[in-house]
Amino acid sequence: MSTAILPRAQTPGTDVREDTRTVPDLSHGDGDHERFAHYVDKHKIVDSAVTGTPVVALCGKVWVPSRDPKRFPVCPECKEIYESLPEGDD
Secondary structure (H helix, E strand, O other): OOOOOOOHHHOOOOOOOOOOOOOOOOOOOOOHHHHOEOOOOHHHHHHHHHHOOOEEOOOOOEEOOOOOHHHOOEOHHHHHHHHHOOOOOO
16 A cells, blocks of 8 residues: 655645735844944943833833943944934033
8 A cells, every 4th residue: 555645735635825924024124233332321231220210212222221332333223313312401
């Protein structure tokens, strides 16, 4: 007795369907946010270091800082926003 193995699409009782559900794109483009140092209120950085609470950068990135920002170039979007703000106290 021999057994014939049919390709999945030809297997009786099976159906191939395309997944048409929409999945929101929660990324920030191509991942550039991970490659930059971002501008955040310095008091919130300290709070985040103590409590682990996420911070929000000027560009909108939300994360818990854990890397040395001096190792990365400044986020161009954060820099543009920062430079457009009126001068004031640090």
